[in-house]
Amino acid sequence: MKNNLVKLCIIILVALWSGQLQAAPIITELNSNWRFKQHRLNNWYPATVPGTVHTDLIANEIIEDPFFRLNERSVQWVDKEDWMYETHFDMSDEMFNKKNIRLYFKGLDTYVHVYLNGERILEGDNMFREWKIDIKDKVKAKDNKLEVFFLSPIKVDIPKWDALPYHYPTGPDQSQQGGIFDKTVSIFARKAGYHYGWDWGPRLVTSGIWRPVFIEAWNDLRIEDVFFQQKEVNKQKAVIAVNTEILADSDIKNAKVTVTDKTSGTVYGTTTADLTKGSNNVTANFTINNPKLWWSNGLGEAHLYEFQTDVTVDAKTIDTKDTKTGIRSIKVINKPDKDGSTLYFELNGVPVFAKGANYIPSDNFLPRVTKEIYEKTILDAVDANMNMLRVWGGGTYENDIFYDLCDKYGIMVWQDFMFACSMYPSEGALLENIKHEAIDNIKRLRNHPSISIWCGNNEAYDGWFGWGRKEEFTKQNPEYARVMWKQYADLFHKLLPEMIEQYDPEAFYWPSSPYGLPGQGCDDKNGDRHYWDVWHGRKPIAEYNVERSRFFSEYGFQSFPEFESVKKYAPHPKDWAITSEVMMEHQRAGAYANNLIEEYLLNEYQKPKDFESFLYMNQVLQGDAIKIAMEAHRRDMPYCMGTLFWQHNDCWPVASWSSRDYYGRWKAQHYFAREAYKDVLVSPISKDNKLDIYIISDRLEDSKGTLLVKVIKLDGTVVDEKKISVKIAANTSKNTFTTQIDKLLKGTPKSDVVVHTQLTDNAGKVYTNNYFLLQQKNINFPKTTITKNIKEIVDGYEVTLQSDKFARAVFMSIEGIDNFFENNYFDLLPNQSAAIKVKSSLSQKDFEDQLKVVSLSDGY
Known part of the structure; x- marks a missing residue:
């Protein structure tokens, strides 16, 4: 009897399970048997879906890698052509017999007609939207033909440009690189702005089925x-x-x-x-x-x-x-105070100092960004002690996995809508199109606990009120200016906040970045600020110490990638000069930016002896500049409550403001950011004859520790040393130690010393920082002898270095980029050792033969 009862229960469970299985929707991805062709020609080639026309052309050896040397120039014809993709598919009996069958395109880039069995079922015009099409009455059981016809975004949009009596200001649309002269058409397409070129990216205007395609069937x-x-x-x-x-x-x-x-x-x-x-x-x-x-x-x-x-x-x-x-409360606190108006994030009732960077797409060809690349990109932020990334408005609303990883690792996301540096003809059909784009993406992303703020655009508001665009267009024709501003206000001050209110009502909407007070550009007292007087304004890097903001959402400093990365895209010795044709092609801010790097380098450091030393030293320069900024912003807490440098990553190999190059290699800046973004920072700063040492803590509880302040001559002689007990105040910045510099130096020249600070908390955790009392070019860095001891460990080697004298910005390298140094560009105190783990697959002999170790004085 008991056995029969058990059997009966099993039969019932199986029946219930079978019923659920039959009832559940069936979802199949259409990712095989695709082919493509240039629409006006006859030859078909295999295609990858998801993908892009460019990557399919590369795979079929019709074009060469546009990222290599000067190849970008030779592929500008691709965006002037129309392209056809097609596949054939059968339906399973189970799927075909469902009452509802639809095609679901997660992303089509951009102007597209879709045909099923010869019948047009979709006209799409927005890269950022999803498309769901009922095909129950159109699909067959066998041999369905699905065609996806992409119209050239250039050919579609040039007539719109030609038809206007005036032209909208745009971001760095490199129309001349694309062979269409001054016709900056990027603003007409709902498509990633950076595809048209930016001051850090190539002009590669893509088309393609860039996100997956599914068939869904259900009853x-x-x-x-x-x-x-x-x-x-x-x-x-x-x-x-x-x-x-x-x-x-x-x-x-x-x-x-x-x-x-x-x-x-x-x-x-x-x-x-x-x-x-x-x-x-x-x-x-x-x-x-x-x-x-x-x-x-x-x-x-x-x-x-x-x-x-x-x-x-x-x-x-x-x-x-x-x-x-995740369950959390995120509030953006933007309210008047005695100094102006705040902008900061309050997480679960706690004010959080935002530490992070701006994020751009990780490739020009978005389907190439694998899960592994996403994971490394987010973990590199986590490992640099970041807690926020800003998804910038000239790229794309990222794939789900990006936000999944931010959720998993605790990275708050500042999410821009996809508008950058331009004014847009946002009325009529385009405004309605944007409305559906906003709905699709708000609904897709709103459950992610990482989403912390929705922002209307990047720099369009500041461009109008802060860069002189309003005055320029009002002078040209007041009616044109009136139309542009009405279109702007209808989009960013009416439509988008209404969509947030409707679809993510607990979220905070910020009209633009930067944004302070209505009717004016950004400032140092209200809202967020993009600060570029260091770099574009040519102010010295020390200026970061005095500039203030309630929230720095952008600032940055350029550098080239390291030499081993440069050799990947510029492999020939004739390329190895910053003014070579290849290096200039991979510097999208032009000769202006290269000249700035060199100008800053010679202002701050001594002249590098060769190209390789130039690359190394300009990375140290970038790292030092942004280190100054990060520390200054954290010292200014709680007046300042956020620092997001520009930028976390690259979309191709290039000289840029990134802290990680296209290949994922950490620049000096990323190593420096990891130190400056730790939960506790000890930060010295001098003015006149006074040295102040701040302790900044993100911890939510007070703690205690011991502060060691040492003035050390570069040969290792200790000039002065002080040790004091300190309180590490929770979630704030405090000036903990002040002294007269001349008392510390005891007659020793500033050019001969480094101020070494070391904070040891009561749990034994140690935080250090080195500080110089003069510019780097005026410090008498000695020639050093650095000894190295190498031992094999799992996945590579541990290298222990020791220097006889102070070694500034010690840089280790081996051939290629298939390796990772746990630490690099670090200072070595005289006769103190540092052990660094290195991931490498080289044999020990090859590793020892290839390992190069240099410090700043070696570059002179």
Whole structure:
């Protein structure tokens, strides 16, 4: 009897499981058997989907790698052509017999007509939108022909440019590089602006099926979207409304929506509703007591809940959607105070100093950015102690995996909408198109706990009020200026905030970056600021010490990649000069930027002896400049509550403001950022004859430690030494130690010493910093003898270095870029050793033969 009962239970469970399986939607990706051709020609070639025309042309050896040497110039014809992609597919019986069948394009770049079995089913015109097309009455069981026809974005948009009596100001659209003279057409296409060229990127105007294509089939109903609206969150409770969007074929009585914790099985919320044919929104409300909160990197665990939302009818589960999200309260505090108006992030009730960088797309050919590249990109931010990345408005709303990784590792995301440095003809059909773009992306991203702010655009507001564009166009024709401003206001001050209010109502919308007060450019007292007087304004790097902002959302300093990276795209010795044709092609800010690097280098350091030394020293220069800025911004806490340098990454191999080059190699700046962004920073700063030493802490509790201040001659002689007990105040910056410099020096010239500071907290954690009392070119860095000891470890070697005298910015390298140095560009105190782990697959003999170690004095 007992065995029969067990068998009966098993039969029932199998029947229920089979019923669920039959009822569940079927999803198939169309990623095989694609081919493509130049539309006006006859030859077909294999294609990769997702992909781009350019990468398919490279794979079929029709064009060469545009990133190599001067090849970008020879592929400018590609964006003037129309392209056709096609595939054939069959439907399984199970899928074909479903009541609902649709095609789902996650991303089509950009102007596109789609045909199924000869019938046009879509005209698309926005790279950033998703497209869902009902094909139930058009699809066949066998041999369906799907054609995707891409129109040249250049040919589509040039007539729009020609038709206007005036022309909109645009970002760095390199129309002349594209062979279309001054016709800056990028603003007409809802497409990544950087594809048209930027001052750090090539002009490669892509087309293609750039995100996956799916066929979806289902019966009765399906879950279209689930939104976890976090209405109130604190340590005691989280009040959550789960809004489930359900698409129903017909009126359905008593559909049950249940929200469950996938890990524990706890049922959090359930509700029953009658569905009507079409789209329905059903809300299940619940409260989690004492929730595990999501924290940013450095403040705590980035805990993620895994929820499952089920829709059942007559005890049968029809559809299920999994959602991984973190429970947190993020508020942007923008309010008047005695100095102006604040801008800072409050996470779970705690004011957070934002430490991070601006992020651009990791490649010009977006489908080439693999999961591994994304993981490294985000982990490199985490490992540099960042807690925020700003997704810049001239790129793209990133793939889901980018935000998944930010969620996982506690990186807050400043999310721009995709507009940068331009005014846009945003009215009529284009404004309606942008509305749907905003809805698609807000809905797609709003469950990510990392999303911390939505921002209208990059620099368009500041361009109008701060760069003189308003005056320029008003002078040309007041009516043109009036139209441009109305289009701007309708988009950024009306449409986008309305979309946020409707689709992500707990989120904060910021109209532009930078933005301070209405009707004026950014300033040092209100909102966020993009500060470029160091670099574009040619001010010395020490100016970072005195410039202030409530939130620095952009600032930066250029450098070339390291020599081993340069050799990847400029392999010939004739290329190895910053003014060579190849190096200039990979410097998109032009001779102006190269001259600036050289000018700054000679102002701050002594003259480098050769090209390789120039590359090394300009990385140290970039690192030193941004280190000064990061420390100054943190010292100015809480007046300043954020520092996001420009930029975290590159989209191709180039001289740029990045701290990591295109290949993922850390520049000196990234190593320096890791130190400057630690949870505790000890930061010396001098003025006149006074030395102040600040201790800045992100910790949420007070702690104590011992501060050591040493003045050391570069030959190792200790001039003075002081040790004091200090309080490390929580979540703020404090000037902890002040002294007269001449008392410390005791007659020793400033050019012969380094001020070494070391903070050891009561848990034994050590924080150090070295400070010079003069510019680097005026410091008498000695020639050094650096000894090295190498021992084999897992995945590589441990190199222990020791120098007889002070060695500034010690740089280690081996051939190629398939390696990683745990630390680099670091200072070595006289007769003190440093052990550095190096990932390398070389034999020990080859590693020892190739390992080069230099310091700053070797570059002179």
